[in-house]
Amino acid sequence: MFAQQLVNGLMLGGAYALVAIGYTLIFGVLNLLHLAHGEVFMVGAYVGLALALAGFPPWAILAGAMLAAAALGVLVERVAFRPVRSRGSHVTPLITTIAVGLVLQHVVVKIFGAEPVAFPAPFASAALDLGPVTLSTLQLLILGTSIVLMVVLEIFLRSTPTGMAIRATAENQTVAGLMGINVSLAIVITFAIASALAGAAGVLLAWNFTGLSPFVGVKVGLKGLAIMLLGGLGNVTGAMAGGLIIGVVEVMSVAYLASSYRDAFAFAVMILILLVRPTGLFGARLQTG
């Protein structure tokens, strides 16, 4: 029972982590909050839905959702961040992104309706009996995909020139600019990556819950924020670990306590962390490892 819940929690947590990594990448680079990130996640999932309904295979659904989300993320940077980066306070992007989120929600409502819709399973899932734990092949796909994406990101940030440019920009924009790094480009790439991960998480969670609503981004977005804080603002590895922790805590709290407390746990953990250790469990700033 416990081992099974642990696996379920890790699966959920993996997808949460993908959302949180996006927040933390953007916060790390810009020191600003992106309150429409949950909506980017939601739009990614709906693009996945459209592809699934059109009969595309799972890998194409995932890739399509990631591409669409990345494009959307770049657009959001363009309309909600770049114009106010130098002129507004740190509060201004909160408002522009809330507005963008509102627009995205209702554009999706226009296209797909306001009611929750069913998300088709990508394939007939078989159950794998692994001793104390039963894992479906779909669960395996979800968990595997999030792990692969995180590993790829980690390698990208550490050992590619673009990844290093992003980290340098996060460290200090001015210095990065002086060193010849194209800061604006680094920011755009950061948004693309962060949003692609959110789009992937959208499809993974939709597969997991087999359903979708235009307003799902709010809850998931909030959880991503909590996880970002837990892991330490701007800390990518922290967001990964934090996502897994919150996923497990959430599944456990549903299994052993009341399900209605589920959402409170993420925030209780988050507030506790901020009071005891405001830099998060793993320290702030954009760093890996």
Next chain:
Amino acid sequence: MLSDHTVSILIFAGIDVIMALSFYLPASAGQLSAGQGGFMALGAYTAAYLTVQHGTPFPLALAAGGLVGGLVGLAVGFPALRLRGLYLVLVTFGFGEMIRVLFLNAPAFGGPAGFAGIPPATTVWHVLGLLVVLLYFFTRLSGSRMGRAFAALRDDEAAAEAMGVNSTYVKLAAFAAGGVIAGLGGALYAHYTLFIDPEAFGVGRSLFVMLYAVFGGLASFWGAVAGAAILSILPELLRWVKDWREIFYGLLVLTMMLVRPQGLLDAALLARLFPRGERAAARG
């Protein structure tokens, strides 16, 4: 005689203005609270519980709602002392959510099914009356000892401390007062809608309260008033676009913030509306 529809618009807009002022007060001391929906919930549930279960007279229930909002505001203020900027935004956000979840899990308050059967008590005059008191308060605050301490704390906390401002006290007072105003707003809301549930005070509420105030501009309390009044009446004006309404609304807010990143009534516009030199000269 006003039509029911007009009355309802006025009451909801009035409550939105009250809520935006509840955000503005701590914000004027540099303390951004993204959890005002939580304080509103506390005021609404407290007052509703008293009138329904104990038959408490409305004015007393209203005061109790404000009091509970204020006390919890004070409690939230303590952890907030250690946090700044966006950290504070996130933590207060989390607190607002926790309060909502607590009501969701409190059978005495109806849990997720909500709390019904609240006697009608709030009239447009109550809302306007509270607004008049608040506007009077904010007008006088800006030229008072505490009002200046708020502004100083927002501009430069260390310098304010060096000039003798007890920043701990001032921040706690600001949070508590913001909680009182939000609690009053919630109590008025509950006794007009006659039914409340936790969803009414969720993230959406907290974010919109912040949106109203920032949209209007944080340079003066008039910004919060203007922002909330305009944005809560705007959906009425957008009726003709039918189900494109939210999309229009979002695009309008976005466009305004891009044109005026410091909000509608920014410092420059305020200076033109209320020229300082003339004011000072008029005072002698």
Next chain:
Amino acid sequence: MSVPLLAVDGLSRSFGKLVVLSQLDLLVEAGGIHAIIGPNGAGKTTFFNLVTGALGPDVGHIRFDGSEIVDLPSYRRTALGICRTFQNIRLFGSMTVLDNVLLGLHCRTRGGLLTPLVGVPFRRPRAEVGARERAGEILELVGLAGTAARSAVELPYGQQRRLEIARALASAPKLLLLDEPSAGMNTQETIELEALIGEVNRRGVTILLIEHKMSLVMKLSRVVTVLNFGQKIAEGPPAAIQRDPRVIEAYLGSE
């Protein structure tokens, strides 16, 4: 020497491995002007931060007016009569010149969050009227009488420095700490500043002055303390300090 207004005993502070102030003893006589000089990085501003409570020391005692203040928060020290100006001007940018000075009166006035609700409507409370009169006098003293309604950060640089002094004076300090008040001023402005500091001192305010312009130090101060690498290397009347070989070496050595 009379009873010292400020008595600092064994004060040390380090940031990480960097020792900024080491075992400093210092007495400031009541009523005088006491200058602290030293090369950049000597620990002068850190010393001010420790005296005003912006920073806590690692070890050491600070006695002010006979009582230990080392554990008191900043604002309590201001209330006891210690106030300062900042080297990198830190006026309240969203406030007017007058409001900056009125803020300085914070610890000398009363009034809480509910005060705005009491009193006669549309009439300024008496305490506020009194505070404004006092602030007006102080602005006049520093020569900023005509600027009351302007935004503080709109003032020219030299006037902003004067406003910093006015704001600090509003708190009615017994000890006023001036951190490089003449920085960025031209000769004329420096001469006016010198007169202002002298006048403030004549009105009974003891002054502790960090200053780089030697002419100002020599003319104003009764005692000069020289810091280098966080330690006191010399102390005495300005004329003696000017000839002290350790001081000359510290300055030449740092060039």
